[in-house]
Amino acid sequence: MREIIQNIKYPGFILKCDEELILDSGKSLDKVEIAYQTYGKLNLDKSNAILVCHALTGDQFPAEKNPITKKKGWWDLMIGPGKTVDTEKYFVICSNVLGGCVGTTGPNEINPKTNKIYGIDFPTITIQDMVKVQKILIDELKIEKLLSVIGGSMGSMQVLQWAASYPESLRSIISIAGALKHSAQNIAFDEAGRQSIMLDPNWRKGNYLSEDTKPENGLSVARMIAHITYLSDAAFQKKFGRNLQEKKDLSFGFDIDFQVESYLRYQGKSFVDRFDANSYLYMTRAMDYFDVSEQIIKNKKSIISNKIRFLVVSFTSDWLFPTKESRGIVSLLNSIGSLVSSAEVVSDRGHDSFLLDEHQLFKITTGFLKGIKS
Amino acid sequence: MREIIQNIKYPGFILKCDEELILDSGKSLDKVEIAYQTYGKLNLDKSNAILVCHALTGDQFPAEKNPITKKKGWWDLMIGPGKTVDTEKYFVICSNVLGGCVGTTGPNEINPKTNKIYGIDFPTITIQDMVKVQKILIDELKIEKLLSVIGGSMGSMQVLQWAASYPESLRSIISIAGALKHSAQNIAFDEAGRQSIMLDPNWRKGNYLSEDTKPENGLSVARMIAHITYLSDAAFQKKFGRNLQEKKDLSFGFDIDFQVESYLRYQGKSFVDRFDANSYLYMTRAMDYFDVSEQIIKNKKSIISNKIRFLVVSFTSDWLFPTKESRGIVSLLNSIGSLVSSAEVVSDRGHDSFLLDEHQLFKITTGFLKGIKS
Numbered sequence: 001m002r003e004i005i006q007n008i009k010y011p012g013f014i015l016k017c018d019e020e021l022i023l024d025s026g027k028s029l030d031k032v033e034i035a036y037q038t039y040g041k042l043n044l045d046k047s048n049a050i051l052v053c054h055a056l057t058g059d060q061f062p063a064e065k066n067p068i069t070k071k072k073g074w075w076d077l078m079i080g081p082g083k084t085v086d087t088e089k090y091f092v093i094c095s096n097v098l099g100g101c102v103g104t105t106g107p108n109e110i111n112p113k114t115n116k117i118y119g120i121d122f123p124t125i126t127i128q129d130m131v132k133v134q135k136i137l138i139d140e141l142k143i144e145k146l147l148s149v150i151g152g153s154m155g156s157m158q159v160l161q162w163a164a165s166y167p168e169s170l171r172s173i174i175s176i177a178g179a180l181k182h183s184a185q186n187i188a189f190d191e192a193g194r195q196s197i198m199l200d201p202n203w204r205k206g207n208y209l210s211e212d213t214k215p216e217n218g219l220s221v222a223r224m225i226a227h228i229t230y231l232s233d234a235a236f237q238k239k240f241g242r243n244l245q246e247k248k249d250l251s252f253g254f255d256i257d258f259q260v261e262s263y264l265r266y267q268g269k270s271f272v273d274r275f276d277a278n279s280y281l282y283m284t285r286a287m288d289y290f291d292v293s294e295q296i297i298k299n300k301k302s303i304i305s306n307k308i309r310f311l312v313v314s315f316t317s318d319w320l321f322p323t324k325e326s327r328g329i330v331s332l333l334n335s336i337g338s339l340v341s342s343a344e345v346v347s348d349r350g351h352d353s354f355l356l357d358e359h360q361l362f363k364i365t366t367g368f369l370k371g372i373k374s
Numbered sequence: 375m376r377e378i379i380q381n382i383k384y385p386g387f388i389l390k391c392d393e394e395l396i397l398d399s400g401k402s403l404d405k406v407e408i409a410y411q412t413y414g415k416l417n418l419d420k421s422n423a424i425l426v427c428h429a430l431t432g433d434q435f436p437a438e439k440n441p442i443t444k445k446k447g448w449w450d451l452m453i454g455p456g457k458t459v460d461t462e463k464y465f466v467i468c469s470n471v472l473g474g475c476v477g478t479t480g481p482n483e484i485n486p487k488t489n490k491i492y493g494i495d496f497p498t499i500t501i502q503d504m505v506k507v508q509k510i511l512i513d514e515l516k517i518e519k520l521l522s523v524i525g526g527s528m529g530s531m532q533v534l535q536w537a538a539s540y541p542e543s544l545r546s547i548i549s550i551a552g553a554l555k556h557s558a559q560n561i562a563f564d565e566a567g568r569q570s571i572m573l574d575p576n577w578r579k580g581n582y583l584s585e586d587t588k589p590e591n592g593l594s595v596a597r598m599i600a601h602i603t604y605l606s607d608a609a610f611q612k613k614f615g616r617n618l619q620e621k622k623d624l625s626f627g628f629d630i631d632f633q634v635e636s637y638l639r640y641q642g643k644s645f646v647d648r649f650d651a652n653s654y655l656y657m658t659r660a661m662d663y664f665d666v667s668e669q670i671i672k673n674k675k676s677i678i679s680n681k682i683r684f685l686v687v688s689f690t691s692d693w694l695f696p697t698k699e700s701r702g703i704v705s706l707l708n709s710i711g712s713l714v715s716s717a718e719v720v721s722d723r724g725h726d727s728f729l730l731d732e733h734q735l736f737k738i739t740t741g742f743l744k745g746i747k748s
Contacts (some may be wrong), residue, residue, distance in 0.1 A: 025626035104748075124626035184610035184634045185602065191635045192589060192598040194628060195642070199591035201575060215575035224566040225599055228559065236558035242665065251500035252399035252664055254568060254655060258662065260558045261565045268569070288632065291616065291623055319607075321692070 002140055007103060010067050012037035012060060015101060016136050027123035027171070031112045032045040033104025034137050036095035039063050039079060039085035042143070049143045050085060050369075052094040053151030053158035056226075056283050057275060060094045063087065068102070077357050084362040085369070088300060089148065093195040095137055097130045098336035099283055104133070108209060108276040111126040120276075121207025125282055127154075128291045133201060138169065145171055147372055150365075152176035152354035153321060154283065157290045160329065163310070164295035167302040172309040174373045176364060177318055179325035180332060181291035189229055193222030197277050206278055219277040220268030227267045230319035232350030236260060279332065293332055294298045300336035311368045312342040313361060315353040341368065376514050379627025381477060384441050386434060388477060389511050394649065401497035405486045408511050410469035413453060414461035415439050416515070416519035423517045424459055424743075425508060426468040427525030427532035430657050431649060432599075433476040434468045437461065442476070442648060448454035451731050458736040459743070467510055471504045473533070474655055475650035475747040476509070482583060482650040492652075494580025500657055501528075502663045505535040519545055521746055524739075525551035527625060527695060527730035528657065531664045534550045534703065537684070538669035541676040544681040545559030548739060551692050551728045554706060555665035561692065563603055564658040571651045578653055593651040594642030601641045606691035606724030645659065667706055674710040685742045686716040687735060715742065 003016040015034040022028050037060045042049060052062050054074065061067060062075035079085040081091055096104035099122070100206020107122035123275075138146065146169060151159045163173050182190075197203055204211050223236030231239070240260040244250070247257070256262045296303070310333050314326035321346050335338040345360045347353040354361070375392040389408040396402050415506060416423060426436050426449065436449035452465055453459040470478035473496070481496035488495075507694020508569030512520065520543060525533045537547050556564075573575055578585050592672045605613070614634040618624070621631070630636045670677070684707050688700035697718050708713040719734045721727040728735070 027626075064525050120628075124628075140426065180618060183607060185605075186617065187609045187632050188598075188602045188610060188634050188638055191632075191638050192595060192602065195598060195639065196570060196595045198628065199595060221566060221570045221573060221595065224562075224569060228562045229565065231559075233557060233559045233696075236562060238534070240558045242555060242558065242561070242606065250465045254494075254498075254572065254659065258558070258561050258565075264562055264565050322607075339553075355700070 002136075003024055004140065007035055010011040010035070010103060014189045015140055017136060019165070021133070023129045024126040025124050029105060029123065029177065032098070032105045032133060033103070033109075034095050034105075036060050036268070037139060039092040040090055042141070045359070046143050047145070047147060048089060049091045049093060049138075051142070051146050051147050051149045051162075052079065052085070052092055053134070053137065053155035054094060054097065055151070055153035055155045055273070056280075056287070058155070059100070060096045062094050063092065074355060076232065077179050077355070084099065084246035084366045085150065090369075093137070093141070095134055097283070098133045098285065099125045099130070099279060101279040102103055102220065106276070107206075107278035109283055117209045119209060120198060120278060120280060122278065122313055124285055126158045126286050127161045127292075128165060130159050130286065134158070134162075134249040135166055135169070145169055147294050147317065148174055148369060151178075153178065153351065154287055157222045158293070159293050160296070161290075163303060163308060164292050164299055165300055167306045167308055170306065170308050172368070174311045174368065175326070175329060176313045176314070176325075176361070177315060177351055178312075178329065180293045180328050181326070182289075187288045189225060190288055193225050194281050194284060196221040196225070197281060199269075200238060203277065206276070215277045219272050220281060222269040222280060224264045224268045227264060228352060229320045229354045232319065234317055234348040235350050235352070239263075240347070254258075296313055296332060298334060300338075303336065303338050306339065309368075310338060310340040311365070312340060313345060313364065314343075315345050315347045315349070315351070316359070317348045318351045318353060320351040376510070378514065379564065381409055383626055384409070389514055391510060395507070397497055398500040399498050403479060403497065405412060406472070406479045406507060406594045407477070408469050408507055408677055410434050410511060413466040414464055414688045416465040416517070417531060420517050421466045421519070421521060422463060423467060423512075423520050425512065425514070425520050425523045425536075426459070426466055427469065427508070427523065427529035428468060429452075429527035429529045429647070430654075430661070433474070433528070434470045436468050437610045442475065444611060448729060451729070452736065452739075457539060458740045467511070467515070469508055471657070472507045473504070473653060473660065475653040480484065481580075481652035481656055485563070491583045493583060496652065496656060497687075498659055500527070500660050501531045501535045501581060501666075502539060504660065505532050505539055508532070508536075508541055509543070514636065516721055522546040522548055522743060524548040524550070525552075527552065527725065531666070531694070532664050532684065533659065537677060537682060538666050541673055541680045541682055544680065545683050546685070546742070548687070549700070549703060550735070551689060551695045551700075551725055552686075552703065553695050554667045554672075554702050556661050556663075557699070561662045563599060564662055567599050568658060569730040570595040570599070577651065581587045582651070583670050588646065589651045591645045592648065593646050593654060596654060597645040598638045598642045601638060603694045604692050604724060604726045605724055606689055608722040609724050611725070613637075630727070642698070661689050670706060671710060674712075677710065677712050682712065683742075683746060684714040685739065686714060687719060687738065689723070689725070689732070691722045692725045692727060
């Protein structure tokens with residue numbers, strides 16, 4: 001039995017599932033709950049639904065004001081009335097991913113089997129598991145074909161997994177700043193972040209929530225490491241250069257001297273208030289494990305027969321998910337004979353570009369979506 | 375009074391100084407000791423001396439077997455009989471930098487004023503301070519003009535500082551994988567590493583050695599972060615790709631799955647045995663503070679009149695000290711009318727290339743040194 005209820009903690013909804021969810025690992029989860037939000041209206045023939053997939057530290061609130069941070073949603077530049085993903089035309093669905101920490105079943109939630117917080121007993125999940133849960137939600141909303149599935153970074157991984165797993169339920173796919181698989185360098189960055197968390201004594205072998213503490217230091221450093229990879233060298237140069245933070249001279253010490261230090265420390269500290277450390281471990285692991293090429297090739301007949309249109313976008317200064325990786329996606333899709341367009345947007349703002357006001361990205365995406373609609 | 379004695383802890387020598395050393399910060403150090411090693415023989419007219427400057431985690435043992443790690447010296451490929459820096463022709467000097475942890479005065483040594491370990495009471499040092507100490511050593515060895523000063527990474531910073539501070543004592547300079555100043559991105563990486571150390575509860579506000587502990591976890595993560603920046607994306611791909619570590623399938627957990635994880639954890643763990651965490655803080659801070667352009671311009675007359683020849687080498691895949699930075703060095707040196715040659719060596723091994731068997735680097739450097747000699 002499945003049931004959709006109003007989310008009492010945050011705006012939006014929760015889909016409660018009663019069946020056992022079998023995961024990629026062979027393990028299972030009971031009573032999965034999926035927290036999601038919607039924008040715009042589903043039309044009568046249910047042909048205007050767009051699923052938005054969030055990145056590592058995103059949530060189900062891409063548009064309007066985020067009810068938790070009270071800031072603009074993470075993709076508010078992209079989604080809203082009259083915007084690229086126009087909520088006056090499209091019905092937008094966004095759910096917190098499996099393993100997340102904003103209401104969907106994850107390591108910071110209660111394990112219904114034990115009535116204790118999952119913590120590190122939460123099973124390891126994959127991008128495929130995340131998408132499996134999204135498919136349950138889409139089924140429950142009685143949407144047979146999504147107009148599009150769109151996402152950047154870890155969102156792109158989910159998008160590509162949708163094409164591999166459920167091509168019959170799609171009309172189009174928009175992959176932004178993504179890759180067919182996580183590179184060795186990216187696994188390395190993830191591992192450094194995870195070690196930072198797991199070596200923090202307050203991690204308590206993953207049981208910190210039961211023991212009423214938090215690995216704040218470890219999570220903060222993990223965020224700092226990751227944040228560097230989101231910007232480009234040029235972006236750092238432009239934003240901060242070697243400017244000093246509210247002082248004229250070097251302090252000759254280890255307090256903040258440079259603006260870039262202040263920025264990084266702030267990024268680290270503010271992150272721990274809104275994100276669960278174990279969730280960070282599970283999601284980075286899901287990204288490490290992601291390697292979708294074979295599944296796409298295996299399902300190529302269905303991808304072709306469903307005439308799925310693909311848009312693959314990358315950014316010139318993105319070194320975390322460089323254009324080389326997007327070229328790999330395009331190349332694979334071409335090799336199976338699918339309908340694929342691509343664009344490399346010129347931007348000096350690094351991986352973060354996908355979240356910023358990149359006019360070219362909006363223009364291309366707007367046109368692509370119109371092409372599907374017509 | 376100054377005195378050179380045999381180093382009883384390690385092979386090599388120690389220069390003991392009695393005078394007060396005034397630092398860039400305005401603070402001072404008493405009774406500075408400089409641990410150094412030499413290779414080859416100084417000729418009669420003292421014209422064959424080459425000073426080798428080490429990088430962040432290097433030491434005074436670039437050639438032969440390292441007496442501490444029992445592995446080959448960090449630049450054994452470059453320095454030795456018949457090699458690029460040929461110890462049958464040249465007299466090679468290498469000292470542990472000020473603030474280091476292999477015998478030269480640094481935070482892990484006893485403060486002669488208090489008879490306690492310096493720890494975080496050690497004054498903040500700069501690259502200029504490091505070079506000032508090297509100059510004392512060169513003076514004490516009665517060498518008026520160094521045939522060359524050579525170094526990569528933080529070694530390059532010292533090399534450029536030599537040109538700015540003591541041009542009258544130089545015949546040539548070899549800067550490898552260097553920069554005129556530390557970039558904002560590099561300061562950011564340094565800061566993430568420092569925060570990892572300083573947020574480790576075992577750091578004990580810098581007094582860990584007095585309290586008989588070590589911030590091993592923090593230092594280990596700092597090393598992991600740094601190590602990623604030493605390799606290129608291509609090097610990671612070639613070396614590890616997504617290969618699994620001694621297993622056939624994913625473990626669906628947070629233990630080591632991928633070879634790259636095993637490698638990184640090993641790099642982190644083995645580093646804490648041989649390096650002092652506070653030293654790591656002081657050296658990265660010295661790099662952050664480095665910004666030598668103005669000093670070079672200020673001293674340009676002496677650089678020109680002493681006919682110093684410069685060689686500036688970078689590597690195509692180095693993203694920590696990219697060719698762009700070396701171009702900046704060349705451009706500045708050209709703008710003051712100095713004698714500068716440069717080369718960008720094609721290598722896919724990232725910043726680490728300067729320590730590896732890069733044939734083109736050896737060939738260029740050998741020729742450059744011959745040109746000085748003749």
